[in-house]
Amino acid sequence: MLSSFCDTAFSSTGNHGEVLGTSDNFKVIKALALDDIADLRITRNAPLRDYTRFGLGGPADLLIDAPDEVSFSSAWQRLAESGVAIEVIGGGSNLVVSDEGFRGVVLRYTADFLRQESAVHVSAGAGAILQNLVDLTIRLGLHGIHTMTGIPGWVGGAIYGNAGAYGRSIDLSITRVRFFDGARIREFSNPECGFRYRESTFKDHKGWIVLSTELELLPADTAELRDAADSIRSFRDAKYPPSMKCAGSIFKNLIFSELPESVQAQVDPKVVREGKVPSAWFLERAGAKGLRNGDIHVADYHANLIYNAGDGTALEVQELIGDLKARVRSAFGFEVEEEVQYIGF
CATH class of the missing domain: 3.90.78.10 (UDP-N-acetylenolpyruvoylglucosamine reductase, C-terminal domain)
Incomplete structure (x- = not known):
């Protein structure tokens, strides 16, 4: 049985204070001097429909892409102290945005690294495209997440919503998850992540933001993995x-x-x-x-x-x-x- 698309808002924080009007948001954000934080990409009046699979919804006052842990945590902490409403999203595959948009700041953690750490271990940034991670494991001849081929979205969202398909979910391969809890960066082992069907402790704690993960997989034949993935992909593309x-x-x-x-x-x-x-x-x-x-x-x-x-x-x-x-x-x-x-x- 195929899952739905992996979750898009891998953490939805809600408000960290009074929701300000659009013009007030801009004044507050300008006063925070976010330009001082290296490598942030800031888009004003960002049309969120362009960042979701549904292709609908209004703009966010600001969309901020942070490519690493330092820039993300620094931006988060400044915004959280300001009273501006914050939402964190991923790849937009499982998200419905209001027609009025979002009066506040939408943050995306865009670190997209993929690394082979050992013969059976790979690591991935939360901003990596899930399909790219799946393809890497197939090329390496590693069994565990090949059934998730064709599921759109980012790795962070897949962890947040414990994405899966055909009897396997991503938690079965995860050894640890690195995350930001709103104050500091922490790391959980698999049992600490509270994984269950389409749920995780990161979904329970709305201010916990997935940053990266390590997976442990099983050696397998690359050709067999590719054949199985191709069959799944054909079926999925016909359905979605x-x-x-x-x-x-x-x-x-x-x-x-x-x-x-x-x-x-x-x-x-x-x-x-x-x-x-x-x-x-x-x-x-x-x-x-x-x-x-x-x-x-x-x-x-x-x-x-x-x-x-x-x-x-x-x-x-x-x-x-x-x-x-x-x-x-x-x-x-x-x-x-x-x-x-x-x-x-």
């Missing part, structure tokens, strides 16, 4: 065409044992895989396929895929998601939970 403006699967799959007994009794045992039931199974029976709200559509071939067919809006996404949740609640008596993250709502 690269040009489609979407965030992958909108809702998390359901853990069968956690469903009400009355619902468990309705589920076809054939659709239960590795203890999970696809949300699409419930959505399809609730009449989701082909639904539309303006330019935001549910795919007619997959009930858990919402895409932007043209000039859709975040409000239309929000309304359609609300409709789908209400349909499942009415039909089955429980809530489906989104995988997408929200900014500016």
